[in-house]
Amino acid sequence: MSEAIPVTTHAFRAEVAAVLRLVTNSLYTNRDIFLRELVSNASDALDKARFAALLDPELQDKDAAPQIRIEIDAAAGTLVIEDNGIGMSAAEVEQNLGTIAHSGTLEFLQRATERGSGGKPELDLIGQFGVGFYSAFMVADHIDVDTRSATLGHAAVRWSSKGDGSFTLGPSDRAHRGTRITLQLRDDAKDYLDRWRLQGIIKRYSDYVLHPIVIVSDEGGGTRTGEDQQVNSAKAFWTRPAKDLSEADYQEFYTHTMGGFVLPGDKPLARLHVGMDAPIQFKSVLFVPGHRPMDLFGEDSKHLRLYARRVLVMESCDKLLPAYLRFFRGVVDSEDLPLNVSREMLQEHGALAAIRRQLTRKALALLADTAKDDAATYAKLWREFGVFVKEGLHTDNAHREQLTELLRFDSTRAFSESADAVGGLVSLQQYIDAMPSDQVAIYYISGESAAALARSPHLEACRAKGFEVLLMTDAVDEWVVQDLERYKDKPLVNVTKGDFDSAATSEPADEATFAPLFARARAVLGERVKDVRASRRLRESAACLVDDDAALGRNMERILRMAGRDITSRPRILELNPEHAFVRATATRLSEHADDAQASLWIELLFDQASIAEGTVPDPAGMVQRLQQVLDRVAGLAAGEHT
Numbered sequence: 001m002s003e004a005i006p007v008t009t010h011a012f013r014a015e016v017a018a019v020l021r022l023v024t025n026s027l028y029t030n031r032d033i034f035l036r037e038l039v040s041n042a043s044d045a046l047d048k049a050r051f052a053a054l055l056d057p058e059l060q061d062k063d064a065a066p067q068i069r070i071e072i073d074a075a076a077g078t079l080v081i082e083d084n085g086i087g088m089s090a091a092e093v094e095q096n097l098g099t100i101a102h103s104g105t106l107e108f109l110q111r112a113t114e115r116g117s118g119g120k121p122e123l124d125l126i127g128q129f130g131v132g133f134y135s136a137f138m139v140a141d142h143i144d145v146d147t148r149s150a151t152l153g154h155a156a157v158r159w160s161s162k163g164d165g166s167f168t169l170g171p172s173d174r175a176h177r178g179t180r181i182t183l184q185l186r187d188d189a190k191d192y193l194d195r196w197r198l199q200g201i202i203k204r205y206s207d208y209v210l211h212p213i214v215i216v217s218d219e220g221g222g223t224r225t226g227e228d229q230q231v232n233s234a235k236a237f238w239t240r241p242a243k244d245l246s247e248a249d250y251q252e253f254y255t256h257t258m259g260g261f262v263l264p265g266d267k268p269l270a271r272l273h274v275g276m277d278a279p280i281q282f283k284s285v286l287f288v289p290g291h292r293p294m295d296l297f298g299e300d301s302k303h304l305r306l307y308a309r310r311v312l313v314m315e316s317c318d319k320l321l322p323a324y325l326r327f328f329r330g331v332v333d334s335e336d337l338p339l340n341v342s343r344e345m346l347q348e349h350g351a352l353a354a355i356r357r358q359l360t361r362k363a364l365a366l367l368a369d370t371a372k373d374d375a376a377t378y379a380k381l382w383r384e385f386g387v388f389v390k391e392g393l394h395t396d397n398a399h400r401e402q403l404t405e406l407l408r409f410d411s412t413r414a415f416s417e418s419a420d421a422v423g424g425l426v427s428l429q430q431y432i433d434a435m436p437s438d439q440v441a442i443y444y445i446s447g448e449s450a451a452a453l454a455r456s457p458h459l460e461a462c463r464a465k466g467f468e469v470l471l472m473t474d475a476v477d478e479w480v481v482q483d484l485e486r487y488k489d490k491p492l493v494n495v496t497k498g499d500f501d502s503a504a505t506s507e508p509a510d511e512a513t514f515a516p517l518f519a520r521a522r523a524v525l526g527e528r529v530k531d532v533r534a535s536r537r538l539r540e541s542a543a544c545l546v547d548d549d550a551a552l553g554r555n556m557e558r559i560l561r562m563a564g565r566d567i568t569s570r571p572r573i574l575e576l577n578p579e580h581a582f583v584r585a586t587a588t589r590l591s592e593h594a595d596d597a598q599a600s601l602w603i604e605l606l607f608d609q610a611s612i613a614e615g616t617v618p619d620p621a622g623m624v625q626r627l628q629q630v631l632d633r634v635a636g637l638a639a640g641e642h643t
């Protein structure tokens with residue numbers, strides 16, 4: 001038997017005393033984390049014992065089943081956290097619980113404390129720092145640590161402190177290896193004697209600690225809780241091989257990941273379960289949720305949970321995926337991350353950048369695979385999260401090509417072939433694969449509603465030629481088009497802009513017949529149009545309005561206005577269809593009677609029509625009058641024919 005230890009009193013090293021003062025005197029907003037810290041230490045101790053047992057045949061209690069035991073003694077007001085792990089020798093206790101291992105801890109804590117606004121320290125910051133064992137003084141005014149090293153030949157030792165600058169070391173009657181920490185709870189921390197409270201904290205922070213955590217309570221009355229009731233699931237879901245996991249298992253973990261709140265029938269649209277060993281070790285389970293979470297555009301957007309060796313170190317880590325992939329939910333667990341460092345230090349840790357590179361690659365591959373293997377699911381995913389992919393196209397140049405392949409659009413073809421709102425999407429590759437040989441560009445039109453766009457007169461020439469037109473209804477599509485410019489050598493061409501001088505056009509109009517009409521129209525419409533010309537994009541309709549190549553475009557004007565910009569609409573170009581019988585008749589009439597008065601009314605009505613086709617009527621009352629004049633004439637009520 002090893003020799004008994006005399007009781008000795010020790011002063012904490014200066015930095016410990018200072019840390020303790022900060023920890024105990026700062027009013028924590030989240031004191032719960034003390035339990036996470038103690039459980040995490042216990043779990044580490046069990047890991048170390050497991051490892052040591054492999055090397056040391058003499059290790060004490062070699063076959064002990066690892067366990068973390070939490071005992072509530074309501075009568076005594078104590079909470080015990082006990083493990084049968086590696087334990088500590090007297091020298092180790094003095095070293096570990098008398099000093100602070102991480103240099104810079106104190107400085108960091110002091111800075112964090114000072115930084116708080118209005119005199120109040122940034123308490124959450126301290127909470128996230130993880131001051132390890134010392135955080136127990138947030139809830140306890142006296143702590144006893146009884147510990148016995150698993151290595152034979154060391155006596156059990158008791159460390160005691162009130163967190164007031166000194167601790168004592170003395171003998172302990174602990175018979176087995178491991179550590180028992182007894183917290184005499186402060187008066188204002190007695191709520192930690194409630195087993196449901198503790199259970200909730202463990203579920204939240206330590207559910208995936210691999211060793212079983214049991215709560216033993218002596219509380220009389222009510223429900224007498226059985227011994228050895230394990231409160232954590234004790235299995236890191238992500239460490240289990242994917243082949244051993246069922247759909248139901250993933251669904252359960254998905255529910256857990258979404259905070260327990262998913263609607264009945266809410267399933268992830270895609271999921272990823274990866275494990276990597278090089279260049280960095282990590283495991284991850286990621287989900288694309290079934291629906292767009294509410295918070296994706298807010299400041300408090302949730303990100304992935306980060307575990308270091310199965311201990312939760314960050315509830316929401318935004319460094320694991322680029323911002324545009326923030327719709328992914330799930331966990332990352334790495335062996336290569338330090339446990340007890342500040343959030344700031346962790347955020348800057350090189351391992352995170354390495355994980356992010358790999359994870360981004362995997363997440364994009366997941367999206368691509370879903371698109372390839374399950375178009376219907378991808379269509380749903382696109383409707384929910386496509387806007388983020390487009391954001392990525394703008395921000396993540398390194399993955400530009402992959403992101404481009406992920407783009408989907410409504411199109412005239414898809415729209416006519418599919419009535420359901422989810423399907424009917426086309427990729428750029430599908431678009432060019434379906435192009436007739438004489439089509440040289442990718443045509444698109446942008447506006448508010450795909451249904452309205454699909455009926456736009458601007459599409460007529462394309463339709464006649466059998467050219468598909470992409471219908472862009474998302475405000476960011478305007479930027480997508482600008483970012484892309486072309487796809488596989490094919491330029492993206494807005495069918496409402498420019499002269500539409502492409503293979504899609506018909507023969508130029510016969511100038512002599514139409515010159516008087518255009519001249520009259522310019523005179524009648526004045527400032528309201530930039531020009532009047534023959535259209536080469538219309539087939540059935542008589543008139544449409546188009547933009548200059550250089551102009552913003554109607555849709556862009558609308559979007560900028562929505563964004564609060566003061567945009568005045570610039571006059572547009574009125575295009576008249578020279579093939580159209582009515583336009584031709586008006587032209588002929590004007591070439592024969594240069595001063596025909598009726599023609600002016602008709603021109604006004606053509607302009608009205610072109611506006612209505614786009615969903616705007618600049619002058620509704622005037623238009624009603626004009627229509628009535630025409631109707632009166634049709635009914636034979638109007639006085640006099642043309643002069």
Ligand code: ADP
Nearest residue numbers: 041042045087088096101131132133134179340
């Ligand atoms: P950290 O865990 O970051 O090292 P702590 O202050 O929480 O900082 O703990 C200091 C050290 O005390 C640990 O590194 C470990 O060596 C030792 N220790 C703490 N708790 C236990 C325990 N339950 N069993 C064995 N050793 C422990």
